[in-house]
Each structure stands twice: as C-alpha cells, then as structure tokens.
Amino acid sequence: MKRHSLPILLSFLTIPALQAQAEQKLTDRLSLTGLVETEAAYSDTEGESSSDITLATLELGLEAQINDWISAQLLLLYEEDGTDGIEVDEAFVTLTPEGLPLFVDMGRYTQPFGAFPSAMISDPLTLELGETKQQAGVNLGYADETFLASLSVYKGDVQKTGKDEVNTLVAMTSFNGEEGDFRWDIGASWTNNIGDSDTLQEDDKETSDLVGGWSTYLATGMGEFCLMAEYLGATEEFEDGSNTGKKPAAWNTELAWDMPSPLSVAVRIGGADDYEVERHYGGTVAWELAEGATVGLEYLRIGKVDDTDTDQVTMQLAAEF
Numbered sequence: 001m002k003r004h005s006l007p008i009l010l011s012f013l014t015i016p017a018l019q020a021q022a023e024q025k026l027t028d029r030l031s032l033t034g035l036v037e038t039e040a041a042y043s044d045t046e047g048e049s050s051s052d053i054t055l056a057t058l059e060l061g062l063e064a065q066i067n068d069w070i071s072a073q074l075l076l077l078y079e080e081d082g083t084d085g086i087e088v089d090e091a092f093v094t095l096t097p098e099g100l101p102l103f104v105d106m107g108r109y110t111q112p113f114g115a116f117p118s119a120m121i122s123d124p125l126t127l128e129l130g131e132t133k134q135q136a137g138v139n140l141g142y143a144d145e146t147f148l149a150s151l152s153v154y155k156g157d158v159q160k161t162g163k164d165e166v167n168t169l170v171a172m173t174s175f176n177g178e179e180g181d182f183r184w185d186i187g188a189s190w191t192n193n194i195g196d197s198d199t200l201q202e203d204d205k206e207t208s209d210l211v212g213g214w215s216t217y218l219a220t221g222m223g224e225f226c227l228m229a230e231y232l233g234a235t236e237e238f239e240d241g242s243n244t245g246k247k248p249a250a251w252n253t254e255l256a257w258d259m260p261s262p263l264s265v266a267v268r269i270g271g272a273d274d275y276e277v278e279r280h281y282g283g284t285v286a287w288e289l290a291e292g293a294t295v296g297l298e299y300l301r302i303g304k305v306d307d308t309d310t311d312q313v314t315m316q317l318a319a320e321f
Contacts, residue, residue, distance in 0.1 A: 033061040054080040105139040112172040117228040119266035121298040124252035149173040156196035168193040183221040204241035246274035262288040279303040
C-alpha cells in the first residue's frame with residue numbers, strides 16, 4: 001500500500017514533509033481530504049513484458065474536531081489489486097489535553113514504524129519491507145513544533161506460539177527545524193515485532209520468539225533541493241519460519257529538485273539484504289498541472305535475487321484535495 005502520493009511527497013521539498021495533504025473545511029469542525037491516483041505501467045523482465053492501467057489509489061478522509069481537545073479521524077481506502085473493495089484504513093480518536101504538548105490516539109491507525117520519505121511514484125524498498133498493517137491500538141505521544149515522540153501498543157497478527165495477546169510495541173522520535181534556507185527532518189523508530197510487517201508476515205503467523213526491527217531516516221533541504229535517506233532492518237536473524245537464518249534490511253536514498261517552474265525531478269538508489277529485491281534505481285519527472293494535481297513519469301530498474309532485472313515505466317495522474 002502506498003502511504004503517500006506523488007504530489008504530497010513533492011511538497012517534502014519544503015519540510016516538514018511527513019504530513020497529511022491540505023484539508024478542505026466543510027464546517028468549522030469538519031474537514032475533508034481526498035486523493036485519486038491513476039497509473040499506466042509497462043514492465044519488461046528478461047524479454048517478457050506486461051502492461052496495465054489501474055486506479056492505483058482512492059482515499060477519502062474526514063476529520064471532526066469535537067471540541068478543543070478531542071478529535072476523530074476516518075480514512076477510507078481503495079487500491080486496485082491491493083484491497084478487496086473499500087476498506088477502513090484508519091479510524092481513531094485523538095485526545096490532546098489543553099495546555100499540554102501531549103496526545104493519545106485510540107483506534108485503528110498507521111503504526112509509526114518507518115518514515116518512508118520519497119519523491120518517486122513507486123514505493124521505496126524500506127516501505128516494501130517494513131510497512132505494518134493498520135491495527136487497532138493505543139498511541140501515547142509528545143509533540144511540539146520541532147519534536148515528536150510516541151509509543152504505540154497493539155495486537156500483532158504474528159504471535160508467539162500458543163499466545164493470543166497484545167504483544168507489539170512501536171516507539172518513534174523525530175526532530176525537524178530550519179536555519180535560513182537549510183531545512184532538516186531526522187528521526188528513528190523501533191519495534192519488537194518486525195515480523196508483523198505486511199511482507200514478512202505473509203506465511204508466518206506463529207513464532208518461537210519475536211524479532212525486533214529499527215529504522216532511521218534523514219531529510220535535508222537547501223533551497224530547491226532535498227536529499228532523503230532511510231535505513232530499516234531487523235535487529236537479529238529469524239529463528240524459524242520462512243525467513244529462518246535471514247536478517248532482512250533495506251535502504252533508500254533520493255535526491256529531488258523542485259525547479260523554479262511546475263517541473264520537479266527526483267532520482268533514487270536503493271537496495272536490500274535477505275529480501276527478494278536486491279536493488280532499486282531510477283528517476284521520476286513530474287509536472288504540476290494545477291495546485292493539488294500532478295502528472296508524473298517514472299523509470300525504475302529492479303534487480304532481484306534470482307538474477308533477473310525488470311525495467312518498469314509508470315505514468316501517474318494524481319489529484320488531491
């Protein structure tokens with residue numbers, strides 16, 4: 001599942017970036033957000049080609065400000081070939097005590113493991129490996145203008161053998177700021193159960209012992225340029241299941257340039273260990289058609305562990321509101 005869209009991510013060049021798209025006020029207390037992404041893709045693997053046109057993403061979000069310290073958020077998601085119909089991607093209540101930089105999220109939300117900054121159309125390898133399914137949980141945190149820290153707890157799909165309990169922790173922290181034209185956003189996260197990620201839990205729901213994971217990222221910007229980098233991986237080898245003896249890890253680096261025109265470009269170099277994909281590299285060119293509407297063209301070279309290479313070309317038309 002894509003966590004961010006191309007137009008949202010291109011706004012990363014202005015940092016802080018890891019934020020939701022602009023909201024449209026329906027009433028004083030109710031806001032609406034939306035995202036539509038349509039993609040046409042062509043791929044060639046060792047002479048065997050395929051192509052498709054898909055409604056890659058449809059998101060519709062609502063936020064209700066109940067009063068000064070209680071709000072509720074809902075996000076509906078549809079991804080062609082990714083979800084079975086429209087699903088509730090997020091639905092949670094946030095409590096923010098008046099006068100205190102604290103918050104509590106309760107409900108179904110995106111677990112804060114990994115940041116996945118990117119200005120490309122396709123997902124980075126860090127997201128492919130580490131993204132965790134939205135689960136109902138409780139997230140306690142502190143947030144001010146430059147610093148964010150939180151601790152989330154939920155019941156993972158991957159459990160110790162014979163157990164059925166709330167068993168997964170996710171901790172994260174980040175710091176952002178700016179000095180003149182220089183901007184930065186740096187952070188780290190940790191989980192005691194990286195095996196619960198979408199990719200790693202596909203075949204293994206029980207284990208003799210949970211395996212931890214960690215991630216760190218950095219995004220820096222200077223004027224029209226932004227450099228983004230992230231590393232994510234397991235803290236130790238898996239002792240059982242289909243990943244026995246493996247210590248999966250992935251990294252992603254991108255450089256983006258928001259030209260003094262509607263045109264933006266980005267290039268990527270990424271790689272992974274003990275994962276089916278070994279390397280990613282390519283670039284994206286995007287044109288802002290209007291505020292909130294972008295058309296992008298991406299080329300990506302994907303190298304896999306079976307020594308096959310895939311050339312992938314994707315064109316995306318995205319609109320957010």
